[in-house]
Amino acid sequence: MNSIQKEIRSKTKSLSIVIPTYNESKNIVKILDSLRVALTRDMNAEVIVVDDNSPDGTSKTVEEYANSKNPEYPIHIVRRENKRGLSSAIVTGIEHAKGDAVVVMDSDMSHPPQTIPKMVEELQNPDCDIVVASRYVEGGSVSGWPFKRKLISKGATKIAQHGLGIKIKDPMSGFFAFKKHIVNNIKFDAIGYKVLLEILVKAKDAKVKEIPYNFIDRTTGKSKLDLAVSVAYLQSVWKLYRYGKSVKTNERRASVHFLSKAGRFYTVGASGLLVNYIVSFLFGAVLSNLWYLYATMIGIVFSMSTNFILNKVWTFEDRTFEPKKTLIQYGLFLGFSGIGAVFQLLMVYGLVELRHVNYSIALFLAVAVASVGNFLLNKKWTFQEKVWS
Structure with missing residues (x-):
C-alpha cells in the first residue's frame, strides 16, 4: 500500500x-x-x-x-x-x-x-x-x-x-x-x-x-461526439445561464455591465464559430464537395442568423420582436457582420492560397479576427446602447 x-x-x-x-x-x-x-x-x-x-x-x-x-x-x-x-x-x-x-x-x-x-x-x-x-x-x-x-x-x-x-x-x-x-x-x-x-x-x-x-x-x-451533442451542449449552457441569472443580483457598475455584455457577445461568437465551422465542414467535406469558399459562405449565413437571435435575446436583452424594428436590427447586424464576412473570406483565401495554411486553421483564425469589431458596432448602432455601459 x-x-x-x-x-x-x-x-x-x-x-x-x-x-x-x-x-x-x-x-x-x-x-x-x-x-x-x-x-x-x-x-x-x-x-x-x-x-x-x-x-x-x-x-x-x-x-x-x-x-x-x-x-x-x-x-x-x-x-x-x-x-x-x-x-x-x-x-x-x-x-x-x-x-x-x-x-x-x-x-x-x-x-x-x-x-x-x-x-x-x-x-x-x-x-x-x-x-x-x-x-x-x-x-x-x-x-x-x-x-x-x-x-x-x-x-x-x-x-x-x-x-x-x-x-x-x-x-x-x-x-x-x-x-x-x-x-x-x-x-x-x-x-x-x-x-x-x-x-x-x-x-x-x-x-x-x-x-x-x-x-x-x-x-x-466509437466517440459519442456529434452534431446532436453540440446542440445539446448549447441547450444546457442556456438553461444554466438562465438558472444563474435567477439567483444572482443585478450588477450596476458600467464597467461590469460592459464586460458582462462583451463576454456574452463573444460567447455567442464562440457558438457562432461552432455553427460556422460545423456547417462549413459539412458542406465542404461531408455532405458535398463544394469548393471551400462556397462552403464557408454557407457557414457564414447560418452563423450570422443564429448570432443575431442570441445576441438580441441574451446579450442585449432585447426581447421585443416587433417586425419593423427586428428587421431593421437584423439588417444592421447582417451589414456589420457582412463587413466581417468579407474580411473573413479574404483572409481565408489569402491564408489558404498564398500562405498555404491548412483550411481548418485558416477558417478558425479568420472567424476569430473578423468578430473583433462586431461587438462595438452592434452595441452602438444595432441595439442603440452606449458603448461604455
Missing part, C-alpha cells in the same frame, strides 16, 4: 466510482483491470457501471467480470432500458452511490484510474469540495486529438467560462470527484454530456481544485 492510499484509508469513509457506458464492451474490462491496480479494499470503494442497454453486451461483460475476477471492491451494474444520454446516466449513478465521495470517469481508457487516489487525497482538505482532473492546467495534456476536436473543445470551454462565469481552466472535463453532500439539494437537468457544468453552477460556494492529467483519446470503440 503506497503513502497516498494509507492517507486515504485513514480519512476516507467511502468512495463511489460512477462509470457510464454505451457500447464499451471492448474497453470496460481494461478500465476495470486498471481500477483493480489503482484501488484496494482499504479504500472502501465501490464501482457503479450505468449501462444504457448496450447492443454489444457491455452490461453482460461487466457482470461476468464481477463474478469471475473477484475484485477487492464491489461492482454494481445499473441497466437502463433505453439510451437516455450520458448526463442522465451519471446522475443515475450518483443516485445509486453510497460513498461519501463520488468519482465520475469515462470507460474508454481516456481517464487514467491512477489519478483517482490523488483526486481523493485532495478531497480530504476541508477547503476542497470538487476536484477536477484537468487537461489544461500546468502538467496536463491531450494526446491523440485532431485539430477539429481540439477546436471544438476549446470553443466549448470558452462558452462555459464566459457565458456561465466559470473560472476553472477545464470545465468540460468528464473526469472529476466531489463530496456527495454538495449535490444533495441539486435538481439536475442532465442535458447533454457535461454534468460537471451543472455541479459547478448549482453547487453554491463549492470550493474547486484542478489537478493535471494526460487525456489519451480512445483507441477502440
Whole structure:
C-alpha cells in the first residue's frame, strides 16, 4: 500500500466510482483491470457501471467480470432500458452511490484510474469540495486529438467560462470527484454530456481544485461526439445561464455591465464559430464537395442568423420582436457582420492560397479576427446602447 492510499484509508469513509457506458464492451474490462491496480479494499470503494442497454453486451461483460475476477471492491451494474444520454446516466449513478465521495470517469481508457487516489487525497482538505482532473492546467495534456476536436473543445470551454462565469481552466472535463453532500439539494437537468457544468453552477460556494492529467483519446470503440451533442451542449449552457441569472443580483457598475455584455457577445461568437465551422465542414467535406469558399459562405449565413437571435435575446436583452424594428436590427447586424464576412473570406483565401495554411486553421483564425469589431458596432448602432455601459 503506497503513502497516498494509507492517507486515504485513514480519512476516507467511502468512495463511489460512477462509470457510464454505451457500447464499451471492448474497453470496460481494461478500465476495470486498471481500477483493480489503482484501488484496494482499504479504500472502501465501490464501482457503479450505468449501462444504457448496450447492443454489444457491455452490461453482460461487466457482470461476468464481477463474478469471475473477484475484485477487492464491489461492482454494481445499473441497466437502463433505453439510451437516455450520458448526463442522465451519471446522475443515475450518483443516485445509486453510497460513498461519501463520488468519482465520475469515462470507460474508454481516456481517464487514467491512477489519478483517482490523488483526486481523493485532495478531497480530504476541508477547503476542497470538487476536484477536477484537468487537461489544461500546468502538467496536463491531450494526446491523440485532431485539430477539429481540439477546436471544438476549446470553443466549448470558452462558452462555459464566459457565458456561465466559470473560472476553472477545464470545465468540460468528464473526469472529476466531489463530496456527495454538495449535490444533495441539486435538481439536475442532465442535458447533454457535461454534468460537471451543472455541479459547478448549482453547487453554491463549492470550493474547486484542478489537478493535471494526460487525456489519451480512445483507441477502440466509437466517440459519442456529434452534431446532436453540440446542440445539446448549447441547450444546457442556456438553461444554466438562465438558472444563474435567477439567483444572482443585478450588477450596476458600467464597467461590469460592459464586460458582462462583451463576454456574452463573444460567447455567442464562440457558438457562432461552432455553427460556422460545423456547417462549413459539412458542406465542404461531408455532405458535398463544394469548393471551400462556397462552403464557408454557407457557414457564414447560418452563423450570422443564429448570432443575431442570441445576441438580441441574451446579450442585449432585447426581447421585443416587433417586425419593423427586428428587421431593421437584423439588417444592421447582417451589414456589420457582412463587413466581417468579407474580411473573413479574404483572409481565408489569402491564408489558404498564398500562405498555404491548412483550411481548418485558416477558417478558425479568420472567424476569430473578423468578430473583433462586431461587438462595438452592434452595441452602438444595432441595439442603440452606449458603448461604455
